[in-house]
Amino acid sequence: MALAKLEQLSKSVVQGPSLSTGAVPAKDWMDTPAIFKEGNFAYPAKQEKVEYLDSQDGIDFPNARIWSPDEDDWKLPENWQEIILKGLAERLEKFRSLKIFMDCCVRCGACADKCHFFLGTGDPKNMPVLRAELLRSVYRNDFTLAGKLFGKMAGGREMTVGVLKEWFMYSYQCTECRRCSVFCPYGIDTAEITMMLRELLHLVGIGINWILEPASNSNRTGNHMGLQPHTFKDNVDFLAEDVEALTGVKVNHSFNRKGAEVLFITPSADVFAEPGLYTAMGYLALFEQIGLDYTWSTYASEGGNFGLFTNNELMKKLNGKMYAEAKRLGVKYIIGGECGHMWRVVHQYMDTMNGPADFMEVPKSSITGTVFDNAKSSKMIHISEFTADLIKHGKIKLDPSRNANVLPTFHDSCNPARAMGLLDEPRYILDHVVPKWHEMPENTIREQTFCCGSGTGLNTDEIMELRMRGGLPRANAVKHVIEKHGVNMLSTVCAIDRATLTSLMDYWNPGCGVCGLSELVGNALVMDNEKRAMGYGADGTESELPDGLRTML
Amino acid sequence: MDLDLAEAFRNYEDKIVNKWVDYTLSSYKSSVFFKKSPDKFSNPVGGNTREALSALFKLLAKNADPTEFAAPLEQIMRIRSIQEFTASEAAGPVFAVKHITRALFEKDSERKHLISELYDFEFAVDLAALQAFDLYMQCREQLYLVRIKEIKTGTYILTDSRCPSNLLKKDTGTPANFPV
Numbered sequence A: 001m002a003l004a005k006l007e008q009l010s011k012s013v014v015q016g017p018s019l020s021t022g023a024v025p026a027k028d029w030m031d032t033p034a035i036f037k038e039g040n041f042a043y044p045a046k047q048e049k050v051e052y053l054d055s056q057d058g059i060d061f062p063n064a065r066i067w068s069p070d071e072d073d074w075k076l077p078e079n080w081q082e083i084i085l086k087g088l089a090e091r092l093e094k095f096r097s098l099k100i101f102m103d104c105c106v107r108c109g110a111c112a113d114k115c116h117f118f119l120g121t122g123d124p125k126n127m128p129v130l131r132a133e134l135l136r137s138v139y140r141n142d143f144t145l146a147g148k149l150f151g152k153m154a155g156g157r158e159m160t161v162g163v164l165k166e167w168f169m170y171s172y173q174c175t176e177c178r179r180c181s182v183f184c185p186y187g188i189d190t191a192e193i194t195m196m197l198r199e200l201l202h203l204v205g206i207g208i209n210w211i212l213e214p215a216s217n218s219n220r221t222g223n224h225m226g227l228q229p230h231t232f233k234d235n236v237d238f239l240a241e242d243v244e245a246l247t248g249v250k251v252n253h254s255f256n257r258k259g260a261e262v263l264f265i266t267p268s269a270d271v272f273a274e275p276g277l278y279t280a281m282g283y284l285a286l287f288e289q290i291g292l293d294y295t296w297s298t299y300a301s302e303g304g305n306f307g308l309f310t311n312n313e314l315m316k317k318l319n320g321k322m323y324a325e326a327k328r329l330g331v332k333y334i335i336g337g338e339c340g341h342m343w344r345v346v347h348q349y350m351d352t353m354n355g356p357a358d359f360m361e362v363p364k365s366s367i368t369g370t371v372f373d374n375a376k377s378s379k380m381i382h383i384s385e386f387t388a389d390l391i392k393h394g395k396i397k398l399d400p401s402r403n404a405n406v407l408p409t410f411h412d413s414c415n416p417a418r419a420m421g422l423l424d425e426p427r428y429i430l431d432h433v434v435p436k437w438h439e440m441p442e443n444t445i446r447e448q449t450f451c452c453g454s455g456t457g458l459n460t461d462e463i464m465e466l467r468m469r470g471g472l473p474r475a476n477a478v479k480h481v482i483e484k485h486g487v488n489m490l491s492t493v494c495a496i497d498r499a500t501l502t503s504l505m506d507y508w509n510p511g512c513g514v515c516g517l518s519e520l521v522g523n524a525l526v527m528d529n530e531k532r533a534m535g536y537g538a539d540g541t542e543s544e545l546p547d548g549l550r551t552m553l
Numbered sequence B: 001m002d003l004d005l006a007e008a009f010r011n012y013e014d015k016i017v018n019k020w021v022d023y024t025l026s027s028y029k030s031s032v033f034f035k036k037s038p039d040k041f042s043n044p045v046g047g048n049t050r051e052a053l054s055a056l057f058k059l060l061a062k063n064a065d066p067t068e069f070a071a072p073l074e075q076i077m078r079i080r081s082i083q084e085f086t087a088s089e090a091a092g093p094v095f096a097v098k099h100i101t102r103a104l105f106e107k108d109s110e111r112k113h114l115i116s117e118l119y120d121f122e123f124a125v126d127l128a129a130l131q132a133f134d135l136y137m138q139c140r141e142q143l144y145l146v147r148i149k150e151i152k153t154g155t156y157i158l159t160d161s162r163c164p165s166n167l168l169k170k171d172t173g174t175p176a177n178f179p180v
Helices: A002-013 A047-054 A080-094 A096-104 A116-121 A128-143 A145-154 A161-171 A179-183 A190-203 A209-221 A229-247 A276-290 A312-329 A341-354 A383-392 A414-420 A424-433 A461-470 A472-485 A495-508 A517-524 B003-025 B032-036 B044-061 B066-080 B087-091 B093-107 B112-117 B119-153 B156-160
Strands: A262-265 A333-336 A380-382 A408-411 A489-492 A513-516 A534-536 A542-544
Touching: A002 B093, A047 A209, A080 A096, A080 A128, A080 A190, A096 A128, A096 A190, A116 A461, A116 A472, A116 B044, A128 A145, A128 A161, A128 A190, A161 A190, A179 A190, A179 A414, A209 A312, A229 A276, A262 A312, A276 A383, A276 A495, A276 A513, A276 A517, A312 A341, A333 A341, A333 A383, A341 A380, A341 A414, A380 A383, A383 A424, A383 A517, A408 A424, A408 A472, A424 A517, A461 A472, A461 A495, A461 B119, A472 A495, A472 B044, A489 A495, A489 A517, A495 A513, A495 B119, A513 A517, B003 B032, B003 B044, B003 B093, B003 B112, B032 B044, B044 B066, B044 B093, B044 B119, B066 B087, B066 B119, B087 B119, B093 B112, B093 B119
Parallel strands: A262 A333, A333 A380, A408 A489, A489 A513
Antiparallel strands: A534 A542
């Protein structure tokens, strides 16, 4: 009797497609269609943005139009199937890695439970193996003998509108974080499969605005925000004034200066949005203190490269701006700020796309004499490598007690951690700039770090629920150190992280702040001839401002 | 509380919680891993669901003050509120413990008679379920507030508001009354 009631309870709440009554989905994954509804898809790119990008030399974004994922008719070009299959054939020919990734997966399942989107949704198509299968099934059907002969029996699947819709849904429920790749015994880079899916979708005019608008802005004015050179300069100037107001030290920075030793490039969010602003103030204070001969650029005013999330041609073009500017200014090397995917582009694609950058020198710190052989080819080093080296050689004086109100943990940003191996330098810096900090559980940090859930251009507000699901594994680990150690700050080295982890904390762990690592460096930095602004406590005693660079003066 | 009933809850606690967790996790399209892995960090949905329902059952079984239900319920509802569930799908599994408990007692000839004494327990479950609906709404509202906060502080102000350089652009239908 009671059991019958339990079944009835299940039935009475089984209304949507997501609640099944058993462990095994009722239908085969191939027969379960993608259903779009407000909240589970990012808005499509504005027609004018696609048209603008398509009008640029060397990049193609054809079939611009007004369409919406939640309408049945996506207004695809008549020969869309032919375009996709031809595009796939070209890419199999051009990218040897893609061909290998299509063939060598044995479906062992090691990746299946490693994806933050799978862990947050329970949707089997978010298992990396199955997400890749969305493309692989079409590959098998049209490009392998077994597939041509046996079709579905050999795991093949015809390219239909339904399949295309699945591609769109699940290639935009992947942040290309590459956690799954860490566990793949064959080293399949599942992020590159997502990249191919997105490239193919762009061929038929399917893309999202949150990626294409910043990418077109970057192409036009040099940064994601689309802000013009004078605005960029004004904002950095404002931040320099703020540093002076707080430390009493005048900051001498420059823009587009030929002959500078170093070109500094950082995500534009560092210059325009909280809490990145404080990180930028940290850079300004640090460079001033050590007397670095460096320049900002209003042409290469964006470290981020949303081209990575569209296609290889646009990625190459946007990355090329950094190197063109380095060449024009005649700098010796580039220091890159706290950015995530910029480092994936620089470390893994730059050399093939725009290298070798042999007009520059192997980065050598003029302060410590350290040669950064690891960046021999890219000529670009990470601000954390540079700062850790300064600390190691005792070249800067730090007072961790100035960060006494902060008890941080550290979130390894996916790309610096997994794409460039930046694991120990940020931790070494933290050891020196705060009195104490705590690690999150072992299987959620370093190479195994969980994504913020909003990378690869998914940091748009219309998919907030999806972002909260994708960010659950990360937030869950933060919650643990909050409850266990009283952590109150999530520090990181990525601009997208700083923005999106703020929302993630606001939902999952309200009260936990988010900051860039260089902000903590700037707070702890003891500058020559400093005269720090003082505040008065409730009891009237004078003391240093506890909020450091965040103090509004 | 009847001593026999308390003993029966203790005796069946693991079985009831296991079935309850199993039922709750079956609401996900692919739940094998969620049910299998005990590690809360590599399996946040499964781990938190198990932890929360275990704690909640202890409270329900000892007829605790319903205000104590909030913590474990929040642990589970904060997750389910942002997943692809309707309100009834998200909170529905809370009720299941009533049916699971009855079914287990029913099969046990020595404890079958305790079914008639389950009123207080089942009433507590009802109160927990009502709280679960409230938590669902609270989480949804919080989600929207997070979204609004992000819109207000995000790049939108820089790219789509009426800053001087934007005034030069043709009107693309962006909201006119956005405070700048």
